Amino acid sequence: DGGITQSPKYLFRKEGQNVTLSCEQNLNHDAMYWYRQDPGQGLRLIYYSQIVNDFQKGDIAEGYSVSREKKESFPLTVTSAQKNPTAFYLCASSIGVGDGYTFGSGTRLTVV
Amino acid sequence: GENVEQHPSTLSVQEGDSAVIKCTYSDSASNYFPWYKQELGKGPQLIIDIRSNVGEKKDQRIAVTLNKTAKHFSLHITETQPEDSAVYFCAAYNFGNEKLTFGTGTRLTIIP
Numbered sequence: 553d554g555g556i557t558q559s560p561k562y563l564f565r566k567e568g569q570n571v572t573l574s575c576e577q578n579l580n581h582d583a584m585y586w587y588r589q590d591p592g593q594g595l596r597l598i599y600y601s602q603i604v605n606d607f608q609k610g611d612i613a614e615g616y617s618v619s620r621e622k623k624e625s626f627p628l629t630v631t632s633a634q635k636n637p638t639a640f641y642l643c644a645s646s647i648g649v650g651d652g653y654t655f656g657s658g659t660r661l662t663v664v
Numbered sequence: 665g666e667n668v669e670q671h672p673s674t675l676s677v678q679e680g681d682s683a684v685i686k687c688t689y690s691d692s693a694s695n696y697f698p699w700y701k702q703e704l705g706k707g708p709q710l711i712i713d714i715r716s717n718v719g720e721k722k723d724q725r726i727a728v729t730l731n732k733t734a735k736h737f738s739l740h741i742t743e744t745q746p747e748d749s750a751v752y753f754c755a756a757y758n759f760g761n762e763k764l765t766f767g768t769g770t771r772l773t774i775i776p
Binding site for chain 1 (some may be wrong): 670673681696698700706707708709710713724740753757762763764767768769
């Protein structure tokens with residue numbers, strides 16, 4: 553079955569550590585996105601990529617980094633510069649811009 | 665930029681009754697409006713969408729209406745069932761800046 557896979561489902565990070573969240577899709581979608589979800593704030597865009605080897609900052613990119621070396625993969629690194637990283641992170645993909653998004657099942661990151 | 669407001673934030677309805685969730689958007693250039701359903705611990709799932717050249721769209725018990733003049737759109741769920749209990753998000757897409765902006769969500773509870 554085609555879909556979008558995020559791993560791990562739960563992730564714990566110590567203060568000062570960088571962590572990388574994985575996102576893989578086999579839908580042959582060109583566009584991929586990372587969102588952060590906090591209670592009562594909806595979904596906020598971190599980074600997005602419309603094509604391999606290209607990506608743009610979203611509304612809350614500070615403290616995060618991404619890469620898009622393969623069409624299928626769009627990993628997100630939460631760096632130590634992100635002061636409040638505890639959140640639910642969602643990856644999504646779409647055939648192209650302006651099409652319906654397919655979301656992964658999310659990664660819950662907790663700083664300990 | 666685009667601002668999407670969603671109301672109500674919580675909604676409880678008796679099983680079998682109808683539920684209506686409303687959203688307003690600020691940017692008249694937005695022209696694609698999807699609705700997502702998110703169950704606990706999962707990623708959002710696209711349930712219905714509408715484009716700006718259409719006023720209404722139905723899919724079984726779910727319908728979406730769009731009023732471009734007033735810049736608002738609504739989700740209607742009829743004959744509600746317990747499995748409709750979830751958080752629902754509206755969103756507005758602006759092809760000009762290629763951004764999908766989400767509302768803050770509505771937690772719908774169906775009372776058996």
